[in-house]
Amino acid sequence: MDFKREFKTLVPALVGFLFFAVLPAVRTSDYQLTIASNTIIWALFAMSFNMLFGMTGMLSFGQALYFGLGGYFVGLLVCHLGAGWFVPAVFLGVLGAGALSLIVGPMVLRLTGVYFTILTLAFAQLGWGIVVKWYDFTNGDDGIQGIIPPGVLGNKVTYYYFCFFLVSLSLWLLWRISLSPFGLILRCVRQNPDRVRFLGRRVKRNQLRIYVLSSMFTALAGALMAGVDNSVSTEMWHWTTSGEVILMCILGGIGQFYGPFAGAVLMILIEDMVGARTEMWSMVIGIIMLVMVLAFPKGVVGEFANLAARLTKKSGGMEVGLGTNTRS
Amino acid sequence: MDPQFLLIQATSGFTMAMILFLVASGLTLLFGVVNVFNFAHGSFYMIGAYLAYTCVSVLGFNFWASLVLAGLGAGVFGMLMESIFLRRIYGRAEEAGFQILLTYSFILIIDDLVKLVWGTEYKSISRPPGFSGAVELFGVLVPTYNLAIIALGLIVAVAAWLLLSRTRAGRIARATAIDREMLSTLGVNVPLTLTVVFGVATALGGLAGALAAPLRSVTPGAGIEVIIDSLIVVVLGGMGNFWGAFLGAIILGEVNAFAVAFVADWASLFSFIVMIVVLIFKPQGLFSPAKVRKA
Numbered sequence: 001m002d003f004k005r006e007f008k009t010l011v012p013a014l015v016g017f018l019f020f021a022v023l024p025a026v027r028t029s030d031y032q033l034t035i036a037s038n039t040i041i042w043a044l045f046a047m048s049f050n051m052l053f054g055m056t057g058m059l060s061f062g063q064a065l066y067f068g069l070g071g072y073f074v075g076l077l078v079c080h081l082g083a084g085w086f087v088p089a090v091f092l093g094v095l096g097a098g099a100l101s102l103i104v105g106p107m108v109l110r111l112t113g114v115y116f117t118i119l120t121l122a123f124a125q126l127g128w129g130i131v132v133k134w135y136d137f138t139n140g141d142d143g144i145q146g147i148i149p150p151g152v153l154g155n156k157v158t159y160y161y162f163c164f165f166l167v168s169l170s171l172w173l174l175w176r177i178s179l180s181p182f183g184l185i186l187r188c189v190r191q192n193p194d195r196v197r198f199l200g201r202r203v204k205r206n207q208l209r210i211y212v213l214s215s216m217f218t219a220l221a222g223a224l225m226a227g228v229d230n231s232v233s234t235e236m237w238h239w240t241t242s243g244e245v246i247l248m249c250i251l252g253g254i255g256q257f258y259g260p261f262a263g264a265v266l267m268i269l270i271e272d273m274v275g276a277r278t279e280m281w282s283m284v285i286g287i288i289m290l291v292m293v294l295a296f297p298k299g300v301v302g303e304f305a306n307l308a309a310r311l312t313k314k315s316g317g318m319e320v321g322l323g324t325n326t327r328s
Numbered sequence: 329m330d331p332q333f334l335l336i337q338a339t340s341g342f343t344m345a346m347i348l349f350l351v352a353s354g355l356t357l358l359f360g361v362v363n364v365f366n367f368a369h370g371s372f373y374m375i376g377a378y379l380a381y382t383c384v385s386v387l388g389f390n391f392w393a394s395l396v397l398a399g400l401g402a403g404v405f406g407m408l409m410e411s412i413f414l415r416r417i418y419g420r421a422e423e424a425g426f427q428i429l430l431t432y433s434f435i436l437i438i439d440d441l442v443k444l445v446w447g448t449e450y451k452s453i454s455r456p457p458g459f460s461g462a463v464e465l466f467g468v469l470v471p472t473y474n475l476a477i478i479a480l481g482l483i484v485a486v487a488a489w490l491l492l493s494r495t496r497a498g499r500i501a502r503a504t505a506i507d508r509e510m511l512s513t514l515g516v517n518v519p520l521t522l523t524v525v526f527g528v529a530t531a532l533g534g535l536a537g538a539l540a541a542p543l544r545s546v547t548p549g550a551g552i553e554v555i556i557d558s559l560i561v562v563v564l565g566g567m568g569n570f571w572g573a574f575l576g577a578i579i580l581g582e583v584n585a586f587a588v589a590f591v592a593d594w595a596s597l598f599s600f601i602v603m604i605v606v607l608i609f610k611p612q613g614l615f616s617p618a619k620v621r622k623a
Contacts, residue, residue, distance in 0.1 A: 059425045107604070111611050114365045114424055114567070118559055119607050125556065126600040133593055243432060250429060280444070286436030293430045294416055 037228045039268045040167045046248040046260035048217030054254030057190030062124030066097040066215040068237030070222030075144035075232040083150040090223040097219030105211045128237035143233035163224045253299020332468045337585045343474040345581025346481025350536035352561035352573045354529035360568025361505045368434035370555025376402040376534025377541045381451045391456035395538045402534020403527040410526035451546040560603040566613030
């Protein structure tokens with residue numbers, strides 16, 4: 001990896017980092033701050049999901065399970081034990097998701113392809129059903145309101161920086177993982193699992209590792225979300241949440257490390273603009289998704305990288321995704 | 329336990345099983361023949377229900393004619409979806425993922441289209457004349473409409489199976505699952521065959537929606553509820569296995585009916601638990617997946 005190549009992949013990260021770092025200072029309204037918090041948290045969700053989907057080729061339709069779990073750890077602990085439990089609850093939620101994914105993971109990983117997708121969906125819907133029905137403990141469809149982070153975190157700006165710090169740290173970790181030998185094996189698992197076995201590596205074990213890691217980062221995103229909205233609802237557990245994060249990845253480009261981040265930014269901006277003007281929100285999402293899948297399967301970032309590569313006649317950015325299937 | 333009560337639950341479970349089977353048989357047909365995983369299949373069920381509502385309650389057609397029209401309408405819609413959109417991603421690398429995403433986008437679009445056309449309020453259809461009462465069977469009262477659904481479900485099941493296994497058209501459809509290239513060399517229009525299979529499968533979904541409309545109210549969210557249940561049925565029976573789907577539907581229908589009777593609050597969780605348990609012990613479903621399909 002020469003300097004120029006490294007520079008090319010680092011520049012977008014630095015630009016994004018600086019933009020979101022100075023945003024609270026240049027914002028014109030608190031609403032923009034909420035949008036920004038939403039964006040970075042969903043970006044974390046999308047990027048940790050893409051470690052499963054884009055990199056390892058595991059299309060889980062059930063990551064809402066861990067998003068909801070993270071959120072409800074915070075909601076329930078703050079609600080029952082007091083606001084002082086907010087920060088510990090965030091980390092307990094991450095550990096809880098790790099534990100749950102260690103139980104669910106080996107079961108869903110018995111299956112591959114479409115079966116894997118359906119089984120993850122079933123587990124997530126089971127979680128959703130329990131949360132909706134167990135009214136005495138979870139408040140059911142009413143959700144949990146009044147989750148105010150304690151002390152200085154109660155301030156919107158400090159809370160934003162709290163999220164910003166944790167999200168940046170997580171994204172850096174995810175980036176390191178994607179470049180590590182482990183990340184390399186994950187890409188091999190997607191492209192040719194048989195060859196991975198041939199090389200003496202265990203497919204299932206590596207899949208389980210990334211499933212657990214991804215779920216923990218997802219729970220972190222869910223937990224941080226509870227503080228932004230000051231509430232949690234059963235919507236977090238619903239399968240449409242899993243669908244939305246998939247769409248973010250597709251929109252941005254699953255083959256690029258930064259793709260899901262761009263996807264999350266675009267999606268939340270579109271949601272904000274379209275949501276204000278029309279009720280037909282899900283149709284707009286559907287049409288965008290349809291066009292992306294049919295015409296631009298590499299996503300916004302991937303297609304731009306392609307275009308840039310064609311203009312400069314060099315290879316594009318860091319390929320981690322679908323475009324490079326060598327099996328066929 | 330009161331045997332009459334058990335019998336009532338069993339009949340209502342069997343009725344739901346027939347509706348589920350009609351949806352799931354289309355889904356399993358698509359998986360076995362076209363090798364497409366149609367996440368939007370529940371949306372065709374919903375389209376069928378709404379078309380039946382329009383035909384019966386707005387236009388005042390005969391109920392049974394409306395059933396046919398609703399099935400045909402859903403089928404035509406399905407053929408359009410296949411020939412305009414889905415066809416474009418056949419054979420693309422890692423196709424399965426894109427199929428799920430493309431059909432998922434259809435769920436979102438159709439949901440809003442339905443709201444646009446029919447509004448968000450609940451619609452209901454009255455039972456067809458002559459089927460609003462109940463008959464006594466082994467000492468319990470069974471609604472005649474439930475019996476009609478069960479009879480119709482069985483007839484359609486046998487007819488679809490005969491069509492698939494005993495006719496030339498069925499043979500061609502099964503052959504597309506094995507070797508499309510060879511089939512087109514033999515002079516069969518493969519893309520047209522796939523479109524027709526898609527039409528038949530979605531028509532079955534639409535018919536199920538229309539049949540179920542007098543029992544449940546017709547709502548914009550109906551497609552999503554039914555797709556998850558029918559996915560469970562298909563997975564239980566082994567993907568692409570026609571009679572597997574039939575038995576899967578009966579298992580799920582009965583489990584749901586008895587869960588509602590004994591633990592009403594938690595009933596909706598039972599279908600997931602059944603599926604999870606089956607998939608853990610028999611990952612390929614209770615019955616072998618499509619015999620016609622080669623890896």
